[in-house]
Amino acid sequence: MIDPLSRWAAHGEKPDYAGLLSFSGLPYSEDPADLHGVDAAIVGAPMDDLVSDRPGARFGPRAIRAASCPPGPHLEAGVDAFEILEVIDFGDAPVLPADPERSHAAIEATVGQVLAAGAIPIVLGGDHSIAEPDVRACAAKHGPVGLIHFDTHTDTGRTVFGVERSHGTPMYRLVESGHVDPTRYVQIGLRGYWPGEQEFGWQRERGITSLFMHDVRDRGIKAVVADAVAAAAGPDGSRPVFLSVDVDVLDPAFAPGTGTPEPGGMTSADLLWACRTVAAEVELVGMDVVEVLPERIGSRDVTALVAERIVRETLTGVAMRRLATSAPTG
Amino acid sequence: MIDPLSRWAAHGEKPDYAGLLSFSGLPYSEDPADLHGVDAAIVGAPMDDLVSDRPGARFGPRAIRAASCPPGPHLEAGVDAFEILEVIDFGDAPVLPADPERSHAAIEATVGQVLAAGAIPIVLGGDHSIAEPDVRACAAKHGPVGLIHFDTHTDTGRTVFGVERSHGTPMYRLVESGHVDPTRYVQIGLRGYWPGEQEFGWQRERGITSLFMHDVRDRGIKAVVADAVAAAAGPDGSRPVFLSVDVDVLDPAFAPGTGTPEPGGMTSADLLWACRTVAAEVELVGMDVVEVLPERIGSRDVTALVAERIVRETLTGVAMRRLATSAPTG
Amino acid sequence: MIDPLSRWAAHGEKPDYAGLLSFSGLPYSEDPADLHGVDAAIVGAPMDDLVSDRPGARFGPRAIRAASCPPGPHLEAGVDAFEILEVIDFGDAPVLPADPERSHAAIEATVGQVLAAGAIPIVLGGDHSIAEPDVRACAAKHGPVGLIHFDTHTDTGRTVFGVERSHGTPMYRLVESGHVDPTRYVQIGLRGYWPGEQEFGWQRERGITSLFMHDVRDRGIKAVVADAVAAAAGPDGSRPVFLSVDVDVLDPAFAPGTGTPEPGGMTSADLLWACRTVAAEVELVGMDVVEVLPERIGSRDVTALVAERIVRETLTGVAMRRLATSAPTG
Amino acid sequence: MIDPLSRWAAHGEKPDYAGLLSFSGLPYSEDPADLHGVDAAIVGAPMDDLVSDRPGARFGPRAIRAASCPPGPHLEAGVDAFEILEVIDFGDAPVLPADPERSHAAIEATVGQVLAAGAIPIVLGGDHSIAEPDVRACAAKHGPVGLIHFDTHTDTGRTVFGVERSHGTPMYRLVESGHVDPTRYVQIGLRGYWPGEQEFGWQRERGITSLFMHDVRDRGIKAVVADAVAAAAGPDGSRPVFLSVDVDVLDPAFAPGTGTPEPGGMTSADLLWACRTVAAEVELVGMDVVEVLPERIGSRDVTALVAERIVRETLTGVAMRRLATSAPTG
């Protein structure tokens, strides 16, 4: 384990552009032994072999890390997640270019190591096909998970161009394989021109909840998130939930660097609030943020930047829940 | 006529980055005979000789096509325009560089071919001067048209830098020539620092309706569009209307690639909804989307992307109206 | 003094891309004698030596000028600031690369020349450390100023990485040195993860008002600005106020070219309205707009563009107040 | 078949940015019947699923077409290839995203259609894995081909990251499968740090000729090309030869938009001369140009631009040879 701050120990923080590249300057390790006692671990999943349009998400994990800012208290929530939680950067899963099957296996194994240590995996994609190994690993530990899924697209195709394992099919496969409980699966932000009746028909049969972008527009993000939390957490509010965020749920103004952008999307302010709130209100067992196709260095890449903040907001929510849970009553 | 899908016939769609470059993968023809039976036809007008600031809109039509996504049902409206309507890509008007007069003539003639076949022309600009040939051709067929005009600027200058035929003057010229009925002409999204009292005075005299960006902010897009539809469609709601969309009506965050951007503008969500609604509620006889200055390839160019969606939303609205009109009563 | 319009005298305006590069095509002079009778003067402060993350704001003043549009009436306010006010571009302060102390001295002296002539200095940064010489010069003339400060960050660090003179510390230093009256100091737009309890504790002790981005979200920009104006203008509403705008208060969608961007920020529409309103409602003695890191030419750089409009909205507000004040009563 | 020039018939050429997007404005068809009587046909192969580093070559064919300039006589050679040869743009092979096997099959079939009509296929990649279907189709018609291969890398890996079908292995596979005659296989421009002794040992065993970048530097392009022609054309100088050009053979200054760039490479002037000369001096049965990862629109993308010229120089060479062969003897 290397602590990037140690060389700057006298100053309490290091410049974001200097030192070891790890998420938010967190300690970095590739050794499962270092996961002991950790609450959450960052895992990169740099693969994009299964996209239907523009590739490039393989550069996502590195760019998201490079867009990090230093830890500190969330100014609205008043919580510094990195003080409450023990978090490390566990590096990237050993993916292999042009070999999506072995890459998925590598991702599932790496995420599994994090879960085995009792930590929450935070996976940086990568194309959305990685949701499949991410969620499979979580369900292997926790049983069928609820899923809160921010996205323009449902990703519930049976095939895309005849291909079964695709960034357009993971949610179909996870439901069919039993890893996701469809009655606790909520999609938020759907818009545009895909998919069609076949997929929505299947979704209705399975009991999946679809919240469209026009729901967000008409009802507001707070109402929509409240519905999502209620559905995903189950009747008693305590069931395990996975959070999967495709940055294309954002309008291209806020996240231009993505493979299948769709105008008319969410604002960053809404999405960041939503991620924090979801994490504070459900039993989060894992998350991923996907489809970041970066082009620039550091915080100059606005898509990598907002993806980094999506993770931090989520960790802030986890920390808020931790504080709330551990607070003495009476 | 070439159908780009035919090589991918077994799959029902083709990848957006592959195959013949046509709008949304539609059949492509330059032969007027192929317009027979068509409801709407895409026409490119790649000229930008008449701008007052940054040129580059000549690359707009190609870039808008390259930002296309495959057909499918509109997730909010529940309508797949390309199933309801017969639409083709009729290619570009034979413009000539550095010769705006002959280019305008070419555009007018090409749009005229579409109209002669009974189809709605959808013109991809190009600078806003193309509204002049676009609307002239429509008025030649339908008589003076109503005009719903989304823009930061009124484009009703008498001259710009002493030049009469300019991207800042088409609306003045169309009103004065009688092709646009000023009492049914509505501008939406005006802001910034142009024009001045002379132009607004003339507008008031003519009975033109100006809806500013602060009207959108204060009253909301729904109220503003309702007013526009009422004014443009005429007393009986059935008069022919042309829709002209300058992408600079959007805030530069949503459409950075335009020649005279102005901060403080509309969101994509509002504009896309507005175009669909206008098309669903008036008798649309033609449209253009202008001032797209692209720089990137494919959907990476967010301005070309949103322009593509402006067209699709409009076609969706036309399809909605078609369905509503043809629905059996009681 | 050179009037860039004179070569285009027959046309009343010049193309933005041609002629001498001055703010909005204003007369340009580096001679203090030309400040006589001037109401406001543009001053560039092209330094960025004191940043903690990405540098590049030294190119801000030139880029902001290059993004100018011609003068004209503000379409919402109905006022042409450049007709009401005498404004010139006074050029850049003679900063020196790699020598922040002498650069600050040069900025303070140049701003002082503007103030000595009775004009309002409008300073184009530069990193936010320039607020220190900007405000010092204003306070030297007007006494301790109120401060309305749009920013993601408070910039009230005591040191940043152990450095006292930094773009993260000017407001602390100005309060401690007595140039800013903390009870009339209002921050708007705070969000993200900095600073921490130490700084906020000091702020509370001093009586500084912090309005967060979630206040803007929950209460609306109008309520927030009303509070700010009330606090900054003092009990009798007439005390001198400085306006300092860090473009990173905007969401990165609206201002991607800045050194420490933070998602979840303000829209351009809100900020532009706010700047105009503040200027119309307080006794403005100076302003700066900072942290613009441009990359493109002309209005193609959306961050430089919105910074230019921030200045114009502010000047519009000053002109509105001038008109209101000078209006005959009864 | 659509002739993009027909709308501009009165002018003899069309603007490059207007009209149907076809290579150099050539007639476009997807119908094999239109290949009758054609000398050469452009085929796009927009796939990049098999790369080991940066993807994006799927956008290559479209960008290469968009960088076209109008036909005309080659100023050094004095030959207008498009007057001597009948050339059409046969569109793209129906590749499928995320399915390299079916994409290879589609490419092989489409190239085969061109060959069946007696035309030379000119394939626009796409990643270098497409050389496998390209050459297989040619060898199916002409028997084992000689191969002149411009590249930084040998592309003769057995596997890359354990993957057999890769952009780093096509030449190994083509030699082993007998489609390329290794004694007539010449590599030009090798440099950098790959491959190692295993691959070079195999190459020596097979009798493959390797000409390094330091050979070009020390001996000059003319000597190197002379050697290559002699080796590839076989003892009697008339054996069929395939030309495969990876744009990364160029220095990144000349072709920055490629997936595995390597500094210290060839100049455009040398490569363009070389391609023309090879085509003029061997019996060319096919060519491909690969690994173009474009980012910009039109000729603004210098990598797409030079790739377009590589094709034109090659066609010019073919035309030169045609003229020389058909010239009446004394």
Place this chain on the structure above:
Amino acid sequence: MIDPLSRWAAHGEKPDYAGLLSFSGLPYSEDPADLHGVDAAIVGAPMDDLVSDRPGARFGPRAIRAASCPPGPHLEAGVDAFEILEVIDFGDAPVLPADPERSHAAIEATVGQVLAAGAIPIVLGGDHSIAEPDVRACAAKHGPVGLIHFDTHTDTGRTVFGVERSHGTPMYRLVESGHVDPTRYVQIGLRGYWPGEQEFGWQRERGITSLFMHDVRDRGIKAVVADAVAAAAGPDGSRPVFLSVDVDVLDPAFAPGTGTPEPGGMTSADLLWACRTVAAEVELVGMDVVEVLPERIGSRDVTALVAERIVRETLTGVAMRRLATSAPTG
């Protein structure tokens, strides 16, 4: 007249990114009276209305100035042009957007003012059509000029797309109008696919000298320039010569930001040497550098940067000649 250095007087130079934007920080004036005693004057000609492909050269003059470095001795030539010569920046000609005729008139008048004062005009384009007013003004004073013309293209079309006044026709028009002496007109760097036999036939008839890029490659820049100087300067070596440099003579690696780039071109090292040498060896009466389409700020735009150096090398050559001429004999 404003001397940008005066605010930095204590330091002898100013940072390139600060202060008034003038060429190389030279004194700036728009007043013809200030031309008195001046040896050379910079004139911007920001128009691009007459291009056949990509526009954008209207931003050239500003970008070339912004890429300036401070004056100093040329390290090879040992001469500081700005110490030997009196040079000022005379600003831009008052061009008008979308009105090429009046823009040409404005350019001719402004260049004429420089010539009337006895100074050499150095014109920053703009598209190459500006050579027409540039040379006309020079010939009006000096009689028919010799012309050394660096370019990929001959620019001797009779029309381009039927347009007579174009960036592809100025040299034809200048020869036919008698402003250029065709026997002293030398083209250097021709390559690519334009023009054809008609134009070259006319050139031969007129006695124009064409030196191709393959001449540079085969014979070297020194021999080519020697031929050009001999031809242009006339039998006695003292005839007036105009130097016209289209940056597309460079390979796109060295000048990517141009409207009709052509791979296989000159290196910067060759062109810079050539411009200096031409200026040192002929009686230069004027120059222009054209077709710079910038995109970036400052020296980050490599095309604007090399254009700036083309001017400085030329001025260095003029200074060398001045020194050589004025040196005392024996």
Place this chain on the structure above:
Amino acid sequence: MIDPLSRWAAHGEKPDYAGLLSFSGLPYSEDPADLHGVDAAIVGAPMDDLVSDRPGARFGPRAIRAASCPPGPHLEAGVDAFEILEVIDFGDAPVLPADPERSHAAIEATVGQVLAAGAIPIVLGGDHSIAEPDVRACAAKHGPVGLIHFDTHTDTGRTVFGVERSHGTPMYRLVESGHVDPTRYVQIGLRGYWPGEQEFGWQRERGITSLFMHDVRDRGIKAVVADAVAAAAGPDGSRPVFLSVDVDVLDPAFAPGTGTPEPGGMTSADLLWACRTVAAEVELVGMDVVEVLPERIGSRDVTALVAERIVRETLTGVAMRRLATSAPTG
């Protein structure tokens, strides 16, 4: 110490875009104990506070690492440096933003740790001011060093804008302080317009050797490097030499991302050969590569890419010398 390859152990290499970001995928450590037995260590020096024009080199070390390709044998030299030499990535020196003095101290200390372990420091800049701490540390161990310095500029100013510690002064300071032996100090690639007679006069007095870009052009890189080696290595050829490479010695075509680019420079092919040859022929005690201002991700940034190769060529040269020295005689 973390070995990024370990997760990919089964494959012998990892994708460049995945895994821990270290130079060329080398083991990474910040612990001086891990320097034991190491031949060379990479050290980042991410500071750019002392530049006179464009900043941004603080992002250089990270970008150079991100442009790495996997280890392998140098195809011309036949040597895999990483097999011959033990090399690690020792991370970045703990620089502090806006505090150049403490940053220099941190760099000197970190480089000193490498030297103390008997390894060669390879420093990735950062602006060229870092040569001062780099060389001071080397001279502290080895005594006054010879210096081979590739650069457009001499960097021997006494001050730059009155500032003594600058990226334009390190070589003056190092000579004056005795850390560089001026008689063994050779500059290669000088061109442009700086410095002037004062600096060159001082250089001559000190016996510094200046080899200009025109020397490279006229005499060839081999002759120039031979002279440099002879001078720097001292009479017996064995004196310690430091190699300092400013990437602006390259033409902007090859290295556009640098702060003070100068057209007319070296090619990558020449510079890479030169660095390898110098390292193979002198007793190298340290090197730095500076002034890389990256903008893109990975090998897409051609300047970072060529800087990475400059390091690898140098290491290859060191390995060649090691092999040559250790080869059995007789």
